[in-house]
Amino acid sequence: LHELATSRKFLTQAIPTLEELGYKEEKTSFLRGGEAEALRILEKYLEDTSKVVKFEKPKTTPAAVRPGDTTGLSAHVSQGALSARTFYYGILEVVNKNGSKCTSPPVSLIGQLLWREFFTLASYGTPNFDQMEGNRVCRQIPWDDDPVLLDAWREARTGYPWIDAIMTQLREQGWMHHLARHSVACFLTRGDLWQSWEKGASHFDRLLVDLDWGLNAGNWMWLSASAYFSAYLRVYSPVAFGKKWDPKGEYVRHFLPILRKFPDKYIYEPWNAPLSIQRDCGAGRIWQK
Secondary structure, three states: OHHHHHOHHHHHOOOOOOOOOOOOOOOOOOOOOOHHHHHHHHHHHHHOHHHHHHOOHHHOOOOOOOOOOOOOOHHHHHOOOOOHHHHHHHHHHHHHHHHHHOOOOOOOHHHHHHHHHHHHHHHHHOOOOOOOOOOOOOOOOOOEOOHHHHHHHHOOOOOOHHHHHHHHHHHHHOOOOHHHHHHHHHHHHHHOOOEOHHHHHHHHHHHOOOOOHHHHHHHHHHHOOOOOOOOOOOOOOOOHHHHHHOOOOHHHHHHOHHHOOOOHHHOOOHHHOOHHHHHHHOOOOOOOO
8 A cells, every 4th residue: 555655656656536536527616615705705794894883684685696785694603703793793883883774684784693593592492403204493384295395396497587587596506595485485385396495495404504403494394384384375486586686687598598599588597488489599499287
């Protein structure tokens, strides 16, 4: 082994690429870890006082290729690169200087940190928090179990451009805006496919760079109306919600290149386009509702 390790051939031979090993080269996340990077992002964000004091969670765009309106620090907090206390006191300093100009919890930045603490506490004090059965806060709902529908959702093959673009972003970046997460969670559960929130949470567990176990399980229960939220009929439209924030469909075009040439009118509903447009603009693919 010593001779092998010190041989010239071994030392000069390049490490094989993923392609040479038979694996497809995957895109990697734009996120970079470490405390120094986290503190740099935080400092830069806090410099924009207007953005900090006017932050309102429901008013940030879900059609975000990268964090813009939001801080982009969720992964650093969840992985321990940025202390929640450092984050909190940084925001508090800006808030104290601007008083009544600031938004308030639960929609403000401090409100988001309070939600984090809420779900952390709830998950700690609730046995089986990431499951439906044996979870005292979770409604027992007879979800369907359809592997075909679940795989279509996981693999961005639902046929709804807004949903498929978000799921593609999850696979490529390990991150999506929180309202984009709401869209696909609602779609999988009570909104359209009627599949268990546990299956969705498990998929997020595997791919999210900013995974926080308690927040993930708690938000999936919330979005499926299994706990904490009971306005069951308030759903995210897989067409209208994306169109509201990004009428031209730039976000969809970014993650679904096959739709880049589609007219704005049909970008969220390609099945409504005349067959001639579908063939010309969609690489020959025909969409069916």
